[in-house]
Amino acid sequence: MTSNNGRLLDSGLLLWNQTRQQWLANKRSPNRAQVREPAIRWNATYESLLGSNKPFPRPIPLTEMVDFLVDVWREEGDDDFCPGGSIYTNPKEPSLFLSPGRHVDVYFPSCKRSRISASFVFSGERAELCSKKTTQLLNESVEKAGEVKSEAEDQEIEGEGYLSRSLEGKKATDIRLAAIAVGTASRGGLGKLSIRGNNSGHGVTNVGLRAIARGCPSLRALSLWNLPVVGDEGLYEIANGCHMLEKLDLCGCPAISDKGLLAIARNCPNLTDLTIESCSNIGNEGLQSVGRCCTNLKSISIKNCPVVGDQGIASLVSSTHALSKIKLQALNITDVSLAVVGHYGKAVTDLVLTSLPNVSERGFWVLGNGHGLQKLKSFTVTSCRGVTDTGLAAMGKGCPNLRQFCLRKCVFLSDNGLVSFALAAMNCLGVRDLNMELTWSSPCKSLRSLCIRNCPGFGDGSLALLGKLCPQLQHLELSGLQGVTDAGFIPFLENCEAGLVKVNFSGCVNLSDKVVSAMTQQHGWTLELLNLEGCGKISDASLATIAENCLLLSELDVSNCAISDSGLVVMAHSNQLNLQILSVSGCSMISDKSLSALVKMGRTLLGLNLQHCNTISTSTVDLLLERLWRCDILS
Numbered sequence: 327m328t329s330n331n332g333r334l335l336d337s338g339l340l341l342w343n344q345t346r347q348q349w350l351a352n353k354r355s356p357n358r359a360q361v362r363e364p365a366i367r368w369n370a371t372y373e374s375l376l377g378s379n380k381p382f383p384r385p386i387p388l389t390e391m392v393d394f395l396v397d398v399w400r401e402e403g404d405d406d407f408c409p410g411g412s413i414y415t416n417p418k419e420p421s422l423f424l425s426p427g428r429h430v431d432v433y434f435p436s437c438k439r440s441r442i443s444a445s446f447v448f449s450g451e452r453a454e455l456c457s458k459k460t461t462q463l464l465n466e467s468v469e470k471a472g473e474v475k476s477e478a479e480d481q482e483i484e485g486e487g488y489l490s491r492s493l494e495g496k497k498a499t500d501i502r503l504a505a506i507a508v509g510t511a512s513r514g515g516l517g518k519l520s521i522r523g524n525n526s527g528h529g530v531t532n533v534g535l536r537a538i539a540r541g542c543p544s545l546r547a548l549s550l551w552n553l554p555v556v557g558d559e560g561l562y563e564i565a566n567g568c569h570m571l572e573k574l575d576l577c578g579c580p581a582i583s584d585k586g587l588l589a590i591a592r593n594c595p596n597l598t599d600l601t602i603e604s605c606s607n608i609g610n611e612g613l614q615s616v617g618r619c620c621t622n623l624k625s626i627s628i629k630n631c632p633v634v635g636d637q638g639i640a641s642l643v644s645s646t647h648a649l650s651k652i653k654l655q656a657l658n659i660t661d662v663s664l665a666v667v668g669h670y671g672k673a674v675t676d677l678v679l680t681s682l683p684n685v686s687e688r689g690f691w692v693l694g695n696g697h698g699l700q701k702l703k704s705f706t707v708t709s710c711r712g713v714t715d716t717g718l719a720a721m722g723k724g725c726p727n728l729r730q731f732c733l734r735k736c737v738f739l740s741d742n743g744l745v746s747f748a749l750a751a752m753n754c755l756g757v758r759d760l761n762m763e764l765t766w767s768s769p770c771k772s773l774r775s776l777c778i779r780n781c782p783g784f785g786d787g788s789l790a791l792l793g794k795l796c797p798q799l800q801h802l803e804l805s806g807l808q809g810v811t812d813a814g815f816i817p818f819l820e821n822c823e824a825g826l827v828k829v830n831f832s833g834c835v836n837l838s839d840k841v842v843s844a845m846t847q848q849h850g851w852t853l854e855l856l857n858l859e860g861c862g863k864i865s866d867a868s869l870a871t872i873a874e875n876c877l878l879l880s881e882l883d884v885s886n887c888a889i890s891d892s893g894l895v896v897m898a899h900s901n902q903l904n905l906q907i908l909s910v911s912g913c914s915m916i917s918d919k920s921l922s923a924l925v926k927m928g929r930t931l932l933g934l935n936l937q938h939c940n941t942i943s944t945s946t947v948d949l950l951l952e953r954l955w956r957c958d959i960l961s
Contacts, residue, residue, distance in 0.1 A: 488517020488546060495524050498553075500534035507541025515544035522551040529553060535560035539567030547599075549575040561586030565593035573599040580606045587612030591619040598622050603629040610638030617645030625651040636662040644670045655680040661689030661712075668696025668724065675701050680708040690717025694724035703727055708734040715743030722747035732777040740783035748795040774824075775801040782807075786814025793818030800824050800852075806833040812840050819844050825852030832859040832883070842868035850875030857883040859909070866893030873900035881907040885935070890915035891923070898923035909935035911960075917941040921949060928954035936961045 491506050493499075498521050510516045519538060523529040530553050538545065545568040550556060556579055564571065565586075571594040576582060582605055590597065591612075597620040602608055608631055616623065623646040628634055636659050643649060643666050650673050654663070664685055667674070677699070679685075690712050693699070702725045707713050713736040722728075731747075733739065748770065773796045778784055784807050792799075799822060804810055815837065826849040831837055842864060846853065853876050858864050864887040872879065873896055882905055889910060897903060908931060910916055916939050924934070934950070936942055937960050947961045 488544070489513060489515070490518040490520075491516060492520040492522075493530075494522040496529075498523050498529050500531055500537070503530060503534035504537040504541075507537040511541055516542040517544060518547040519545060520549040520551075521553065522549075523553045529555065531555045532557060532560035532563065536563040539563035543567055544570055546570055547573040547575075549573075550577070550579055551575070552578040554578070554580055557581035558583055558586035558589070562589045565589035569593055570596060572596050575599075575601040576605050576608070577601070577603040578605070580604075583607035584609055584612035584615075588615040591615040595619060596622060599625045601627040602631055603627070605631055606633070609633035610635055610641070613638035614641040617642040621646065622648060624648050627651075627653040627655075628657060629653070629655040630657075632658060634658070636660055639663040640666040643667055648673055650674055651676040653678040653680075654682065657682060658684060660684045661686055661692060664689040665692040665696060667698075668693040669698045671696075671698045671702070673701060674699060676704045677702060678706045678708075679710055680706075682710050682712070685710060685712040687712050687714045687717050690714070691720045693717070694720030694722070697724055699725050701727060704730040704732075706732040706734075707736060708732075710736065711738060714738050715740055715746060718743040719746035727772065729772060730775045730777075731773070732779075733781055734777075734779045736781050738783075739781050741785050741788040744778075744784060744788040745791050748792055770796050771798045774798060777801075777803040778805075778807065779803065780806040782809065785809035786811055789814040790817040793821035797821050797823040800827045802826060802828070803830040804834060805830055808833075808835055810834050811836040812838055815841050816844050819848055822849065825849050827852050828855040829853065830855075830857040831861055832857050833861075835860065835862055837861050838863040839865055839867040839871075843871045846871045846875040850879075851877065854878050855881045857881075858887055859883050859885040861887055864888060866890055866896065869893035870896045873897045873903050877902050877904075879903065880905060883907075883909040883935075884913065885909050885911040887913060888915070889913045891917055891919040894920045894923040894927075898926040903927075904930045906930060907933040909933075910939060911935045911937040913939055914941060918943055918946045921946050924950060925953050928957055931957045933957065934959045 489510050491510070493502055503521075506516065506519075516538070519542070521530055530550075532555075535556060540563070545564075548564060548568070548571060558581070561582060566589070571590070574590060574594075574597060584607070587608055588611070592615070597616070600616060600620075600623060610633070613628075613634065614637070618641075623642075626642065626649065628639075634657050639654065639657070639659055640663055643652070643663075647670075649671065652667065652671065652674055655678070659682060664679075667677070671677070690710075694717065705721065705725065705728060713733070718739060776792070776796070776799055784804075786809065789804070789810055819841075826845065829845070831841075837858075842858070850872075856872070856876075856879060858868070864884060866889060868887075869884070869889065870893070872882065890913075894910075894916065897905075905927060908927065916936075918941070920942075928934070928950070931954065934954070934957055936947065936950075939961075942961070947959070950957075951959055
């Protein structure tokens with residue numbers, strides 16, 4: 327740059343701020359003219375910027391603009407910033423007799439108007455002087471345009487010790503990241519940044535991450551979603567500039583590879599939370615480096631990464647002794663990975679395994695017999711063909727402190743496996759036969775929550791026996807289980823000592839009013855949520871017993887049941903029922919005759935679902951909307 331570059335750049339900044347304010351005002355005006363967002367080219371003098379419409383030569387790369395914005399702010403210091411209006415050393419210069427602009431702390435010409443159409447760029451070489459007011463104005467103008475979160479949100483998170491910013495869709499650009507980096511520096515620096523792109527090639531690039539890395543050294547949490555252009559170079563910048571990083575979330579970033587993750591691992595030793603999803607170039611090498619360097623890692627979630635295998639998972643789990651949460655989904659791992667988790671997961675409390683097609687029965691058997699999951703409290707398995715009776719029994723033996731167990735879409739599981747799991751959990755290893763009389767005196771009193779979905783092998787035998795083995799169950803979800811009938815559930819109820827609080831029987835088509843009657847009579851004093859969606863044998867008789875016995879019930883779902891107007895009338899006449907959420911979606915026998923009953927129940931209702939109730943007219947729905955003004959109604 328020449329000796330006049332300081333004056334040239336200051337003039338450019340000053341003029342850009344003026345024209346941007348005019349552009350924003352026109353943008354907000356209902357009768358706005360078509361005015362392009364202002365921009366500056368390389369070698370424009372102050373006079374030519376004011377009076378010329380000719381295009382200027384080479385635009386300055388955005389990388390140089392980022393270097394200038396951040397480096398000058400960090401290196402010049404507050405002593406070099408000029409308070410007040412003009413930033414020129416000679417206040418008598420003729421071109422400085424300007425009029426004050428709106429809502430800003432600098433001065434602008436009153437009669438000239440710039441017409442510039444190039445992209446907004448600055449020189450990368452340092453200027454000799456830069457106004458703090460100008461950089462603040464840049465950030466303020468961005469915030470006023472709705473490009474980042476509001477001041478109210480910042481102040482709320484400042485109470486937790488750091489600032490937070492989130493950019494989504496078209497608002498996620500390098501320009502906005504540069505403005506955020508400069509604007510948050512004077513407020514203690516950015517602590518949390520979330521960027522969610524739209525899979526286009528015009529969003530955030532490595533340049534934007536460079537601005538954040540150089541301007542936000544105190545960044546603690548970074549989330550990058552759907553950013554196809556961001557690659558290893560961007561993570562290099564973050565790793566070299568943000569050594570305090572604790573949480574990293576990468577989703578849909580195909581250009582990021584093991585090299586970028588390696589840089590993070592080497593330079594961010596405080597990393598505690600790592601999430602990687604749909605990053606096709608991140609594999610074993612990157613995970614190995616994280617395991618070696620990030621000894622404080624507490625949570626990992628890896629999903630849909632095709633090149634991640636046993637070597638990466640095994641190295642990561644065996645090297646991080648503080649790891650407490652593990653989620654593995656849609657990965658090409660085998661029994662080896664589960665064996666390592668079962669042996670080295672001594673601090674693991676939450677384990678989620680989903681869609682692992684290459685894991686067999688042996689993997690789950692070794693997982694339970696590894697004797698490392700002594701602290702495991704929550705275990706969720708979904709769509710894993712390796713879950714069988716043998717593997718499940720091993721999990722019961724190896725996880726003595728398990729509190730929540732959830733199975734979904736495990737088609738090779740039967741009653742025998744669930745019984746074996748329950749028996750193993752209570753250390754009654756000698757009981758194996760479903761037909762044997764149970765003689766133990768010490769049932770499993772630790773299990774409070776049980777969730778079983780879409781497991782066709784689960785039937786009455788398992789349910790009845792679980793009632794004896796697990797008398798302290800409070801939250802029970804049995805959904806999509808056609809093998810469960812009244813014959814299995816009534817014995818289960820008789821053995822529940824703690825009192826059921828939340829019950830979900832959605833899709834259990836063979837349950838009838840007899841079950842609801844028995845449940846409400848025995849557990850109505852504790853029941854808060856009841857979901858009977860799709861139980862076609864449930865009729866008005868169930869609503870009558872619910873209205874009579876369930877004093878604390880706040881949420882009821884009887885969608886697609888045999889419910890009619892009479893049942894709702896009975897519920898409406900109950901003086902002790904205080905429902906807040908009611909769903910009768912798909913109940914074809916509910917008609918306009920239920921209007922008065924629904925209005926009466928509406929005194930406590932906050933949510934009402936009337937979707938697919940074809941016999942309820944539009945006029946009735948309109949009346950309900952008018953009278954139940956505080957209730958959210960779906961129709």
